[in-house]
Structure formats: structure tokens, C-alpha cells
Amino acid sequence: MEFIDLKAQQNLIREKIEDNIKKVLDHGKYIMGPEVFELEEKLSNYVGIKHAISCSSGTDALLMSLMAYDIGPGDYVITTPFTFISTAEVVALLGAKPVFIDIDENTYNISPQKIREFLNNPVDPANGKEINHKNIKGIIAVDIFGLPADYEKINNIAKEYNMFVIEDAAQSFGAEFKGRKACSLSDIGCTSFFPSKPLGCYGDGGMIFTDNDDLAEILRSIRVHGKGKDKYDNIRPGINGRLDTIQAAILLAKFEIFPEEIEKRQEVAQRYSEALSEKFYLQEIPEGYKSARALYSIRPKKNNRGYYLNLLKENNIPSAIYYPKPLHLQKAFAYLGYRQGYLVVSEECSENIFSIPFCPYIDKTVQYHVLRCLLNDKSL
Ligand SMILES: Cc1ncc(COP(=O)(O)O)c(C=O)c1O
Structure with a gap:
């Protein structure tokens, strides 16, 4: 059994993927070939956002977005500690400081109420000094496990304090909030095409979405070493942030079945949720939200994760922990002054949560095997 079965999808569309790769080998435009622009157009239509700027990874999507806002030393960016390291790492890489705000206990996404509480009395935990509001430049909210954060409230707070909002939609491509797609819910949306993500390629890749023409122009420049009119006219520091043509070609094949897969993910999640809600706390999907269901994570009501992880292991069922340590307790961020x-x-959440096998193509018998094990119910 696989934790995420990528082979099942590949078996379905292998021919189309091979065809698309072959076309790239034939035309030979490995860098910024036509597939890159075709993918950008298709995904910008899907998300309903004017500009889709493909790039080298979800991490670089976030980095480039912060660079476009000129984030640097002296700046603070608010984010969640319950996420993958990339979300805050990019802030630190630019010399700015991440400010970690706790999550909502039901959705596991950053709590707008706690953002507001921090902004009412913004103190730097490293030195206990009050932070000047003008140095708190923005918020990076994360759509954890595929569920969009509460952008209505987050965007309102940001507007009040003149801050930008970046949506880290690495896990939520295909999700929705009140009929709008993930990646379209704030100033900039960033996603990842890491292989295990809802829309994944066979390497690294990412995309940035924005309706803002000026930001889009800056992002396209940053993507190619800060280019101006052409490649050898450099007008700002940038990075090598392009998406490979071969990855774009693979994504085009995968995107054809992507909307269908998002629906399948809902069915698989529903089956798990119905069976597990008695013994486990499930991530709440509030009304008006649709999760991309990148990962299915549960918390035992008896706080006995170790027992379940052992049980799964004994039954040869893979599991994973996202995330075993919140970012504010990671050594990499010790200098920020947060404590247990x-x-x-x-x-x-980090002490008690774990994720179970999940993918749109998980066989029902496999799913029932996981449930039988977790519920110790042989009738399933
Ligand atoms: C929430 C979150 N942000 C950012 C990233 C970084 O994406 P990538 O691995 O494509 O750089 C990931 C990927 O694991 C993620 O889960």
C-alpha cells in the first residue's frame, strides 16, 4: 500500500504523458517552450485570475512574491507555524522576520482573531520590544491540507493595516472558498506542483497567480534574473525561477483529469470522515469551503497517536505526520525567541495529528482495510 499512490494516476494517462514529453523532445524548446505558456493560460482560466506565472517550485513562488513586495531586513511578515518550512523560510532568507500566529483548533489554519490580537499589541518575542506597524508588511496564510484559510477576515485585517496577503496554496490547488478558486483569494496566490500535491508534476514546479499587472511584470522579471527588456538587461536582483517545459507538458496531461480528481478526492474523504468522526477529531471544513483534500489528517480524541501509528505499522499501512514540530520550535527559527x-x-496539534493513506484512486477495499485497522471493526 502507498501513502499517496501516484502510479494509479500514471497508469490512466501514461500514453498522454509520453506523447506530451515526446513533443517537447521533438521541438527542443526545453526552457520556456510553448507548453509553459499553454499551461499558464489554462490555469489562469481555471483559477479565474488574470496572470499565471509559472516557476520552479512552490518555495520559489513564495520567495519571488516576497521579492516583488521588496521584503527585506527590518520587515515582519505574519504567518502560521503549522505548515511546511518553506512558508516562513522565504521570509527569513530575505532578512525579514516571520511572526508566528497560532492556528484555529478546528480548521488548523491561521486564526484571524489571533492575528488581530497580535496587531493590537505587536511585540517582537526576541527582545520584547514593540514593533512599529509600518514594518509589519504582510500576511502569508496557508491553506493547510487543502482547506483555504479564512480570507474574508484575513483580507479585511490586511486592508485595515495596509498589508499585503499572500495565499500559500501549495496544498490547495483546486479548492474553493465561496465559489472562488484557491490561488485567487488574496493579492497573490502561490501553488506547488511537487509530485504529491493535488496537481503534481514529475519534478519541482510552481505557479504564482495575481490580478495585479504591476506585480505580474515584476514577478516575470524576477523569474529570469531580474530581466528588463531582454535577458541581458538586468534591472533588479532576481533568480533562475523558471518552470521546465517538460514539467509543463506533464502538467498539461494531468490537468485534463484534474477537476474530476478533485471530485474523487471529496468522495474518498467523505468515506473516511463518516467512519472516523466518533474516535477522531477531523479537520473542520466550514460551510462555503471546498478542500482540495491534499492530505487526510486526524487527531485521536484520546490523545494516543503512538498507539494508532503502531497499529498501522503492524498492519503494513503507511502513515505520516504533518507536522511533527511547529515552525516556532524549529532550531532554524530559535533566534526569533519563541518558546514552548x-x-x-x-x-x-503537532503532538497528536497524523495522516493516513489518501489519493483520488485509493481502492475502496484498501480504504476499508485502513478503517478496519483504525476502528478495530472487522465488519467493515
Ligand atoms: C504549505 C506549503 N508551502 C510551500 C511548499 C513548498 O513547495 P515546493 O516543495 O514546491 O517548494 C509546500 C510543499 O511541500 C507546502 O506544503
Whole structure:
């Protein structure tokens, strides 16, 4: 059994993927070939956003977005500690400081109420000094496990304080909030095409979405070493942030069945949720939201994760922990001055949560095997 079965999807569309790769080998435009622009157009239509700027990874999508906002030393960017390292790493890489705000205990996404509480009294935990509001430049919210954060409230707070909002939609491509697609829910949406993501390629890749023409122009420049009119006219520091043509070709093949897969993910999740809600806390999907269901994560009500992880292991069922340590307790961020007990919801979540095998193509018998094991119910 696989934790995420990528082979099942490949078996379905292998021929189309091979055809698309072959076309790239034939035309030989490996860098910024026609497939890159075709993918950008298709995904910008799907998300309903004017500009789709493909790039080298979800991490680079976030980095480039912060660079476009000129983030640097002296700046603070608010984010969640319950996420993959990339989300905050990019802030630190640019010399700015991440400010970690705790999550909502039901959705596991950053709590707008706690953002507001911080902004009412913004203190730097490293030195206890008050932070000047003008240095708090923006918020990176994460759509954890595929569920969009509460952008209505987050965008309102950001507007009040003149901050930008970046949606880290690495896990939520295909999700929706009140009929609008993930990646379209704030100033900039960033996604990842890492192989295990809802829309994944066979390497690294990402995309940035924005309706803002000026930002889009800057992002396209940053993507190619800060180019101006042409490649050897460099008007700002940038990076090598392009998406490979071969990855774009693979994504085009996968995108054809992507909307169908998002629906399949809902069915698989529904089957798990119905069976597991008694013994486990499930991630709440509030009304008006549709999760991309990148990962299916549960928390035992008896706080006995170790027992379940052992049980799964004994039955040869793979599992994973996202995330075993919240970012504010990672050594990489020790200099920020956070301590155990500062962000208790994230800490408790990290101590008790785990994820079980999930993919749109998981066989029902496999799913029932997982459930039988977790519920110790042989009738399933
Ligand atoms: C929430 C989140 N942000 C950012 C990233 C980074 O994406 P990538 O691996 O494509 O750089 C990931 C990927 O794991 C992620 O889960």
C-alpha cells in the first residue's frame, strides 16, 4: 500500500504523458517552450485570475512574491507555524522576520482573531520590544491540507493595516472558498506542483497567480534574473525561477483529469470522515469551503497517536505526520525567541495529528482495510 499512490494516476494517462514529453523532445524548446505558456493560460482560466506565472517550485513562488513586495531586513511578515518550512523560510532568507500566529483548533489554519490580537499589541518575542506597524508588511496564510484559510477576515485585517496577503496554496490547488478558486483569494496566490500535491508534476514546479499587472511584470522579471527588456538587461536582483517545459507538458496531461480528481478526492474523504468522526477529531471544513483534500489528517480524541501509528505499522499501512514540530520550535527559527507554550494549539496539534493513506484512486477495499485497522471493526 502507498501513502499517496501516484502510479494509479500514471497508469490512466501514461500514453498522454509520453506523447506530451515526446513533443517537447521533438521541438527542443526545453526552457520556456510553448507548453509553459499553454499551461499558464489554462490555469489562469481555471483559477479565474488574470496572470499565471509559472516557476520552479512552490518555495520559489513564495520567495519571488516576497521579492516583488521588496521584503527585506527590518520587515515582519505574519504567518502560521503549522505548515511546511518553506512558508516562513522565504521570509527569513530575505532578512525579514516571520511572526508566528497560532492556528484555529478546528480548521488548523491561521486564526484571524489571533492575528488581530497580535496587531493590537505587536511585540517582537526576541527582545520584547514593540514593533512599529509600518514594518509589519504582510500576511502569508496557508491553506493547510487543502482547506483555504479564512480570507474574508484575513483580507479585511490586511486592508485595515495596509498589508499585503499572500495565499500559500501549495496544498490547495483546486479548492474553493465561496465559489472562488484557491490561488485567487488574496493579492497573490502561490501553488506547488511537487509530485504529491493535488496537481503534481514529475519534478519541482510552481505557479504564482495575481490580478495585479504591476506585480505580474515584476514577478516575470524576477523569474529570469531580474530581466528588463531582454535577458541581458538586468534591472533588479532576481533568480533562475523558471518552470521546465517538460514539467509543463506533464502538467498539461494531468490537468485534463484534474477537476474530476478533485471530485474523487471529496468522495474518498467523505468515506473516511463518516467512519472516523466518533474516535477522531477531523479537520473542520466550514460551510462555503471546498478542500482540495491534499492530505487526510486526524487527531485521536484520546490523545494516543503512538498507539494508532503502531497499529498501522503492524498492519503494513503507511502513515505520516504533518507536522511533527511547529515552525516556532524549529532550531532554524530559535533566534526569533519563541518558546514552548507560546502557540499552544499548533503545539498540541503537532503532538497528536497524523495522516493516513489518501489519493483520488485509493481502492475502496484498501480504504476499508485502513478503517478496519483504525476502528478495530472487522465488519467493515
Ligand atoms: C504549505 C506549503 N508551502 C510551500 C511548499 C513548498 O513547495 P515546493 O516543495 O514546491 O517548494 C509546500 C510543499 O511541500 C507546502 O506544503
